[in-house]
Amino acid sequence: MFVRLSAAIAAVSLLSGAAMAQSAKPSDPQIAHIAYTAGLIDIAAAKQALRKTSNKDVRSFAEDMVRDHEAVNKQALDLVKKLNVTPEDNDTSKTLSKNAAAKIAELDKLSGAAFDKAYVANEVAYHKAVDSALETTLIPSANNAELKSLLQTGLKIFQGHEQHAEHVAAMLK
Amino acid sequence: MQPRRIVPVVVALVLGASVSAQAATIEISMENLEIEPAEVSAKVGDTIEWVNKDVLAHTATARNGDWDVMLPPKEFGTLVLKKAGTVEYYCRFHPNMKATLTVAP
Numbered sequence: 647m648f649v650r651l652s653a654a655i656a657a658v659s660l661l662s663g664a665a666m667a668q669s670a671k672p673s674d675p676q677i678a679h680i681a682y683t684a685g686l687i688d689i690a691a692a693k694q695a696l697r698k699t700s701n702k703d704v705r706s707f708a709e710d711m712v713r714d715h716e717a718v719n720k721q722a723l724d725l726v727k728k729l730n731v732t733p734e735d736n737d738t739s740k741t742l743s744k745n746a747a748a749k750i751a752e753l754d755k756l757s758g759a760a761f762d763k764a765y766v767a768n769e770v771a772y773h774k775a776v777d778s779a780l781e782t783t784l785i786p787s788a789n790n791a792e793l794k795s796l797l798q799t800g801l802k803i804f805q806g807h808e809q810h811a812e813h814v815a816a817m818l819k
Numbered sequence: 820m821q822p823r824r825i826v827p828v829v830v831a832l833v834l835g836a837s838v839s840a841q842a843a844t845i846e847i848s849m850e851n852l853e854i855e856p857a858e859v860s861a862k863v864g865d866t867i868e869w870v871n872k873d874v875l876a877h878t879a880t881a882r883n884g885d886w887d888v889m890l891p892p893k894e895f896g897t898l899v900l901k902k903a904g905t906v907e908y909y910c911r912f913h914p915n916m917k918a919t920l921t922v923a924p
Binding site (some may be wrong): 710713717718720721799800802806807809 | 851855874875876892906910911912913914915916
């Protein structure tokens with residue numbers, strides 16, 4: 647039990663700088679907000695890539711990210727509406743958004759192959775961090791069965807994206 | 820019952836086909852990023868029909884490069900098997916979706 651809790655905290659720290667360590671178990675409205683925010687962040691990153699890249703593989707990867715995360719976030723919105731849950735902003739969501747804004751600013755200074763590499767490397771790292779937060783904290787903490795099942799599908803999607811990003815990263819080398 | 824069995828035979832005769840009149844359509848579903856069944860045995864001439872039940876686009880892409888079938892959300896795609904052999908395939912968008920097709924001559 648202690649080991650699992652530490653692993654969960656380690657994963658969350660990686661994701662959010664220990665923002666959630668005080669309240670280890672987020673509520674369903676908080677989980678919904680975190681998952682939705684995580685999707686929005688990846689869409690924003692992809693849109694930045696679409697503005698900046700001229701690499702065909704990076705472009706098609708970014709298009710896949712926009713398409714998938716918009717589809718999943720639409721499902722998430724439909725679900726919270728159905729469950730009559732209002733997603734609740736929280737420290738983890740705030741930290742995620744803050745870190746993402748910093749990353750966008752950092753990547754904005756790069757161009758060409760340097761941008762492509764940095765974007766794809768960040769996609770690998772970001773999806774890894776979200777996978778680990780989903781596995782160790784968000785899925786186990788979710789109370790509602792439908793929310794849990796959507797998160798479980800989300801985990802498989804994110805794991806797929808992580809592998810896809812790794813594949814694109816390998817092609818850029 | 821009777822008329823349905825006669826039609827394929829007639830079609831086969833019309834086409835002058837020596838191919839087996841028993842060509843089957845095999846359905847494979849993609850749902851929640853799972854390919855089900857993940858292992859399928861078929862014969863040359865059979866049709867594979869992948870049904871994408873997800874809201875995400877998937878593909879059925881042969882690792883050996885023989886085929887690449889696009890599967891838009893909530894749609895299906897088909898492939899007529901032309902070559903015998905075992906083919907591993909995956910989804911290009913979600914490479915964790917993997918399956919195997921074994922095609923007998």
